[in-house]
Amino acid sequence: MxxxxxxxxxxxxxxxxxxxxxxxxxxxxxxxxxxxxxxxxxxxxxxxxxxxxxxxxxxMLSLGDELHDPQKVHQWWNEQAEVTITELIPFRTLAGIKNQEQKHSAKLSSLTLYMMDTPTRPYAVDELIFAQGNEGLVPEKGTIWIPSAIAYLYEISVGDTLGFTTGEEKFELKVSAIIVDIPYGGPFPSGARIWMNHQDYTEQLQAMQGKDQYMIGLRFDDYSQSSSYWEQFEQDMGTPYLESxxxxxxxxxxxxxxxxxxxxxxxxxxxxxxxxxxxxxxxxxxxxxxxxxxxxxxxxxxxxxxxxxxxxxxxxxxxxxxxxxxxxxxxxxxxxxxxxxxxxxxxxxxxxxxxxxxxxxxxxxxxxxxxxxxxxxxxxxxxxxxxxxxxxxxxxxxxxxxxxxxxxxxxxxxxxISFERTPLLLVIGIRNILKNRKASLLMILLAIIMSAVLVLGFVLLYSISSIKQTSPLWGYDSSDIALNVVNKSVFSRAEVDQELLSDPRIKNIGWMGYINGILSSEKSLNSDRSSAQPINLNLFVMEGSYDETGYTTLRGMNPRNKNEIAIGIKVAEHLDKEVGDVVEAYIEGYKHKLVITGIYQSIANQSISARVTVDVVRVNHLDYNNFELAFINLQDHRDSDRLINEMNVKYKDSASAVSMDTLLDATFKQAVASLILPMTIMGLLFTGVTMIIIYSISRINIRKESKTYGIYKSIGLTSTKIRWSVTLGIVFLSTIGSAVGIFIGVYFLPMILGSILSDYGIAKLPLILHWGGIIGLACVTVISAGIGSWASSRVVARTSPQILVVD
Known part of the structure; x- marks a missing residue:
């Protein structure tokens, strides 16, 4: 032993x-x-x-479109023994925040705000956890609670004063607490619940046009039974749930x-x-x-x-x-x-x-x-x-x-095989590779892995940071400017259309509205049992052209007529539908039969959405004009900043303009920040490991061939030439490995990663291949291998030919 x-x-x-x-x-x-x-x-x-x-x-249910009576819906759910519900919480919707500190003002202005009339805590469902500030039963007058998702992302602290506008009126409230708001507090926020004091809510928002909307939170003792409750809801109410x-x-x-x-x-x-x-x-x-x-x-x-x-x-x-x-x-x-x-x-x-x-x-x-x-x-x-x-x-x-x-x-x-006419340095390098096949295999494997890792990290970060180029493939538009309607009571659609369309800088405009809808297979809504349950989703309503606005599809095309619809890929999977099939839809309380013209992907709502033209809604609502957003394309996108400033001055009481670059940056900024640290650490690890491994393997090979290199030196070959020959052989190997690694990092690994994103409504991962950066990072692999090999061959230069031969 x-x-x-x-x-x-x-x-x-x-x-x-x-x-x-x-x-x-x-x-x-x-x-x-x-x-x-x-x-x-x-x-x-x-x-x-x-x-x-x-x-x-x-x-979470949102009601207020007069398709259901909120009180009756709340009462029905309150009677269900194994379901706990929140109070019926009133809210109004506003667009954008103005931070008095002027930090992230453009990005904050793009948020959709649900201004909540805060009931007295504690809540049986949807309780709020205080992250910063003083905990209370309700916000004090003149103060608000905001979710941690926007507070941390946009550097808002307790004590900051935030500005809001209802169109004609502006008001300011002070942040007294930052809270964890589970339903509306996730990463990549596009909307947030702002919790107000009841007196502030009444004074600032009741004068707005329209009525209160309401939220109801449902917590099931056994969530797997939720579908049976919704079936019972439909039977008792005589209609499916038609709102959000x-x-x-x-x-x-x-x-x-x-x-x-x-x-x-x-x-x-x-x-x-x-x-x-x-x-x-x-x-x-x-x-x-x-x-x-x-x-x-x-x-x-x-x-x-x-x-x-x-x-x-x-x-x-x-x-x-x-x-x-x-x-x-x-x-x-x-x-x-x-x-x-x-x-x-x-x-x-x-x-x-x-x-x-x-x-x-x-x-x-x-x-x-x-x-x-x-x-x-x-x-x-x-x-x-x-x-x-x-x-x-x-x-x-x-x-x-x-x-x-x-x-x-x-x-x-x-x-x-003859090397008689091959340059001597190349012969020595090739001989070193062929004689040590296992070591050469390990080196080429390392080069493949390192190159694939660096390329994958670069492609992901570059694609997300440059998402404006592929925004339609993520389910977004690609227009230059978004004009968000803040106060419909003073907003004149006709006046805005006349002014914008007469502007020679503007190429086209598309008006977008959002309504809730129910989609099902043709037999689902008229039978007791169905193979696929009806699906509740967001419906995009467009007046204009989806194609001109930049929306795209994976298969088929966007709807153009009143009997057509495009659906998200998750909706297509749920209903087992393809392009050309027919679906039944409840829109604004009316039933329609629509032909599927296209299937698209969208990460914003996991592809659980659909697109229709305004003509579908106007079949039953001739005066429908409930548009919330205008997508504007310019003749020259360089005019966007100037036009945005002009529109924000001209329509400051009724609408807010922002560039699509700003909106996308606000949404995906957090994704880039989350990926940079781990991808950088892993890239540096693999680079360092590759250099060390190649150094070690090359040193072993050189020691095995020490007698041969001693003979080379004794007949007049310099140490530098021997070192160059060994290094060139390994650089040649790593170049082959890097080429294979590029293919794996660009095509194979994203394909596997795409299988994860398929749960989020992305069937085809949109990537931007910047070949200059890809090849540059692949060259890092070659350089690392060359440095490791050159460093390992110092023993040849330090040792005399006599000692090498004796060894």
């Missing part, structure tokens, strides 16, 4: 750098795998815990999406890093057995058994694994906390610290990594069993290998 222990320590001391590299690979594998598992687990757990803590609703409804899936979607993407990338990279570590361990053990074949033969001749010989390698790598896995698990806990806090910042409160769960699962991951390492060592070290002492001492290899080598040397003159 002492011999095994001594030889194990000798192996560790002899190759300190290489053993340190393998330990680093095992550490990084453990780090990435444990972090990914912890992030995915805690993302769901933290949201679920906060949802339970607030007695969060499973569904937000379900639990819509509430949770954007809380989880970023961590799912980050978790997927980390799982993939962790698995890849683990495979690289195992391959490197296998390569090292195989190389060590071949390089020390004679020594192993002598040791076995002295009486050390094959089992104990294998035990040397197991002890060595078990020790390396243990000292690597434990720090990896500790660091993963810290990194997981950073990622979870950054992506779920809207759930963070000032009084509570993020407490991560899943330590036991992380430990299981560490044990799994340890077992993989031991199994790999067992597999490769088993080659030590076949070492025959007599053959090893005589030939330095097995007799069969010696015979094969002899035949190869004897037949060299008849070899089909």
């Amino acid at each position: 002492n011999a095994v222990y001594s030889l194990c320590l000798a192996n560790i001391r002899k190759k300190k750098l290489h053993n340190g590299l393998i330990a680093l690979l095992i550490l990084l594998s453990t780090l990435l795998l444990a972090t990914s598992v912890t992030v995915i687990l805690n993302t769901t757990n933290l949201f679920t815990d906060m949802h339970n803590k607030t007695h969060g609703p499973h569904e 409804k937000m379900n639990f899936g819509e509430m949770t979607a954007f809380y989880l999406i970023m961590n799912k993407i980050i978790g997927f990338i980390m799982v993939f990279l962790g698995v890849v890093m683990m495979l690289v570590a195992l391959f490197t361990i296998g390569f090292t053990i195989s190389d060590d057995i071949l390089s020390n074949y004679k020594t192993i033969g002598v040791i076995k001749a002295l009486g050390l058994s094959s089992r104990r010989m294998i035990g040397i390698y197991i002890s060595q790598y078990a020790l390396l694994a243990m000292i690597s896995i434990i720090p990896g698990l500790i660091v993963s806990h810290w990194i997981s906390k950073v990622i979870v806090e950054s992506t779920l910042s809207s759930l963070k409160t000032g009084t509570s610290q993020t407490s991560l769960e899943g330590d036991l699962i992380a430990v299981v991951v560490g044990i799994f990594v340890f077992i993989l390492v031991i199994m790999c060592v067992l597999f490769y070290s088993n080659k030590a069993r076949i070492v025959k002492p007599m053959q090893a001492i005589r030939y330095g290899m097995s007799e069969s290998d010696n015979s094969t080598m002899t035949k190869r040397f004897m037949g060299k003159e008849n070899h089909g």
Whole structure:
């Protein structure tokens, strides 16, 4: 046993750098795998815990379009024994906030605001958790509570004064508290609930045109039974629920999406890093057995058994694994906390610290990594069993290998491949690659992985930060300016149309409205049972052309006539419909049969939406003119800033203009911020690991070929030329690997990542391929490999030819 222990320590001391590299690979594998598992687990757990803590609703109903009596709907749900509901909460809708600090003013102006008449706390359902400020039963007069989602994103603090407008009137309120608002407080906020004092609500908003709208939150004892309640609702009310409804899936979607993407990338990279570590361990053990074949033969001749010989390698790598896995698990806990806090910042409160769960699962991951390492060592070290002492001492290899080598040397003159006219440096580089095939395979694999990782990170970040170029494929328009109607009572559509259409800078205008609708298969609404339940969704109503506005479809085309409709891809899956099929729709309380002309994808509402022309609504409502937004395209987009300023001055009491760049930036700013940190860390890790591995492998190869390089130097070849030849060979290998890595990073990995986004209504991931950046990052792989190889070959320059030849 002492011999095994001594030889194990000798192996560790002899190759300190290489053993340190393998330990680093095992550490990084453990780090990435444990972090990914912890992030995915805690993302769901933290949201679920906060949802339970607030007695969060499973569904949020918004009523006010006079399609249902809010009091009757509230009474019906209040009578259901296994459903807990909120009060009937009045609200009015406003557009945009003005921050007196002038921070993020353009982005804040694009928000849809639900100004709530706050009932007295506590609430049985949809309770509010205070993150900052003084907790109270209701906001004090002159103050408001705002959700953490917009407060953290737009740097709004307790004590800030925010301005609002109802059109003709403007008023200001002071932020007294920041609260966690589960249904409307997720990442990428486009709307927010602003909780007002009842007196402020009455004084500031009751003079607005129109009536109060109402929200009702529903919490089911068993959410899986919700569909049966809605079937009963339809039977008792005589009609499906025709107004707006937000379900639990819509509430949770954007809380989880970023961590799912980050978790997927980390799982993939962790698995890849683990495979690289195992391959490197296998390569090292195989190389060590071949390089020390004679020594192993002598040791076995002295009486050390094959089992104990294998035990040397197991002890060595078990020790390396243990000292690597434990720090990896500790660091993963810290990194997981950073990622979870950054992506779920809207759930963070000032009084509570993020407490991560899943330590036991992380430990299981560490044990799994340890077992993989031991199994790999067992597999490769088993080659030590076949070492025959007599053959090893005589030939330095097995007799069969010696015979094969002899035949190869004897037949060299008849070899089909000739390097007679090839430049000498290239010949040496190619020879180094061909003679060390396993090492070359590992290097090319590293180049592929590193290039794929860097390219994927760049493509994702560039595509999201430049989303204006692909906004139609995300379900948005691509117009230059959005004009949002703030106060319909003083807004004159005819006057605005006349002024804008007479402006030579404006190319076209499309007016958009939003209403709630019910879609079903043709038989669903007229039968007791149906294979697919009717689906409640948002209907986009367009006066103008969807195509000119920039909306696009995956299949088919946008609707143009009053009997046509385009539906989101999730709606198509739910109803099992395709282009050309017919659906039944309840719109504004009236039933229509519409032909599906197109199917599109949209991340904004998970593709649970549909598009119709205004002609569909005007079949029953001839005077429909309830448009909330105008999409404006310009002859020259460079005029947008000037035109936006002019419109905001001209229509300051009735509408607000903002560029589409600003709207998209406000929506996706958080996504870019969440991805930058993990993608940067992983890119740097892989770059560093690749350089170290190539340095280590090249150093092993050079030591094996030391006698050959000594001969080259003794006949006049300089150290610099030898180093260049070795480096050029590895650069050539890494260039091939980088080319393959580009293909994987641009096409294969996004395809896998797209399967995650399919749950969010994105069937085809919209990417922008900036080939200059892609090729530039792929070149980083080649440069890293070249630096690692060049650094490893310093031993050739430092050593004299005589010593190399003797070695």
